[in-house]
Amino acid sequence: MHVPDGFIDAPVSIAAGAVAVAGVAVALRGARRELDDRTAPLAGLTAAFVFAAQMLNFPVASGTSGHLLGGTLAAILVGPYTGVLCVSVVLLMQALLFADGGLTALGVNVITMALATVLVGYGLFRLLLRVLPKTRASVGGASFVAAVVSVPCSAAVFTLIYAIGGTTDVSVGKVAAAMIGVHVLIGLGEALITAVTVSSVLAVRPDLVYGARKLIKPLELRTGAPGGGPADRPAEGPARPSGASA
Amino acid sequence: MGAGHAHRLYVAGDSPVHRLAPQCKLVAVLAFVLLVVATPRERIWAFGAYALLLGAVAVGARVPLGLVLRRIVIEVPFVAFAFLMPFVANGDKVAVLGLRLSESGLWGAWNILAKGTLGVIASILLAATTEPRVLLLGIERLRMPQLITQIATFMLRYGDVVTAEFARMRVARASRGFEPRDLRDAGVLAKSVGALFLRSYERGERVHLAMVSRGYDGRMPVLHDVGASAAQWSLAAALPLAAAAVTLAAWMAA
Numbered sequence: 001m002h003v004p005d006g007f008i009d010a011p012v013s014i015a016a017g018a019v020a021v022a023g024v025a026v027a028l029r030g031a032r033r034e035l036d037d038r039t040a041p042l043a044g045l046t047a048a049f050v051f052a053a054q055m056l057n058f059p060v061a062s063g064t065s066g067h068l069l070g071g072t073l074a075a076i077l078v079g080p081y082t083g084v085l086c087v088s089v090v091l092l093m094q095a096l097l098f099a100d101g102g103l104t105a106l107g108v109n110v111i112t113m114a115l116a117t118v119l120v121g122y123g124l125f126r127l128l129l130r131v132l133p134k135t136r137a138s139v140g141g142a143s144f145v146a147a148v149v150s151v152p153c154s155a156a157v158f159t160l161i162y163a164i165g166g167t168t169d170v171s172v173g174k175v176a177a178a179m180i181g182v183h184v185l186i187g188l189g190e191a192l193i194t195a196v197t198v199s200s201v202l203a204v205r206p207d208l209v210y211g212a213r214k215l216i217k218p219l220e221l222r223t224g225a226p227g228g229g230p231a232d233r234p235a236e237g238p239a240r241p242s243g244a245s246a
Numbered sequence: 247m248g249a250g251h252a253h254r255l256y257v258a259g260d261s262p263v264h265r266l267a268p269q270c271k272l273v274a275v276l277a278f279v280l281l282v283v284a285t286p287r288e289r290i291w292a293f294g295a296y297a298l299l300l301g302a303v304a305v306g307a308r309v310p311l312g313l314v315l316r317r318i319v320i321e322v323p324f325v326a327f328a329f330l331m332p333f334v335a336n337g338d339k340v341a342v343l344g345l346r347l348s349e350s351g352l353w354g355a356w357n358i359l360a361k362g363t364l365g366v367i368a369s370i371l372l373a374a375t376t377e378p379r380v381l382l383l384g385i386e387r388l389r390m391p392q393l394i395t396q397i398a399t400f401m402l403r404y405g406d407v408v409t410a411e412f413a414r415m416r417v418a419r420a421s422r423g424f425e426p427r428d429l430r431d432a433g434v435l436a437k438s439v440g441a442l443f444l445r446s447y448e449r450g451e452r453v454h455l456a457m458v459s460r461g462y463d464g465r466m467p468v469l470h471d472v473g474a475s476a477a478q479w480s481l482a483a484a485l486p487l488a489a490a491a492v493t494l495a496a497w498m499a500a
Binding site: 006007009031078093100167168198200201205 | 255275282287317320331334335348350351357358360365366367368369372373381393394396397399401402404405407408409411435437439440442446449450451453462464
């Protein structure tokens, strides 16, 4: 949920803004390492993708629906720093142009939806990949677990900010129960979509899944084909890893 | 790729508000919203005064009222939340229309509704009087790192393209009889999301190559400058200054 103006009081909103600026500054430096001079067009198109994917409402429980946050998904696909940048830019544009999420609450929104989801989601994803066998199935499984945990964590971070600077007199326990309860359900939908999306990208273009780069085997050149074929012909085209079947 | 250049959020016009430099409007809106958020919620008249100020801006910018009202629906989810407040909040109970509601919950609901709505209207007016492209120039003028504004530029430029692509996928799914009912249908949606990511990213790769072949070296050339004069700054300052007077009065009246 995009936090509107007036939900969190002014001092805490400003402090959250400062934290968000620091986080985005770190992400800026990191993104240049991840993508070098291709950063702007690729991160821009990924941001457009996150923006479109956030319009996808999936049914959660009777009557309610949640939309994709996309933080974990973006981080696994394009890397954590670029992921933070993409989601933050989406939030900035939503606040400025679409009035979705308050301008003063932008810091809170960046912390909960960009920084928290990416930190928790991507951190957990890497941790799981380290212990799981190096197969495609475990990448899918790790993305599922990472996403399912990241969404309630984001809700928990929001509850924490609410406990410090909330303007309403609803007890923190009630807010935590409601927010985290709903977001466990939203997290399930988010996790399912994240896992299947990552798996389907992995099947078609494994080189585009940043979080699973280590799984790609280097191309091998096979020569000496039987039947007198052009055996010494070099491998065609740029590196499209073999063994990718969709 | 044949998207129009004027964005649907923008209302073309030639009012003094339209002509203001974007960075002036950005600072003015941000200061205004901060002042609104900092106002004690018990001073109901102060929020009326803020609403009048925004009304004056809307009239000055000749933004049709209908457009503002249509776009306010973005806040519906948290209006629903605000209406729950009086039922779940702590504190003394008061009887309203035969219901026992929490007094502080009522104040909380009013607080969110008033401040949230004023913030939404301020953003709507900003977007209606400033082209997104110019708005980004304004952000850059305010020392936003160029990489961020470049990413935002690409996002805006291709946002419609990618969204339209996604809409075509939805039509394709629907025409094959797909209708999402519960969580089990998420798999089908996710395959679309995967395809959408591939198409977006590969489009990004092509865009990058096209830009490199035209001499892109990581920076965008500045095609037109949006410098602001002192007169523009002082005109833009009228809104936050008036709001500051209201905020001050609201604090004094305590």
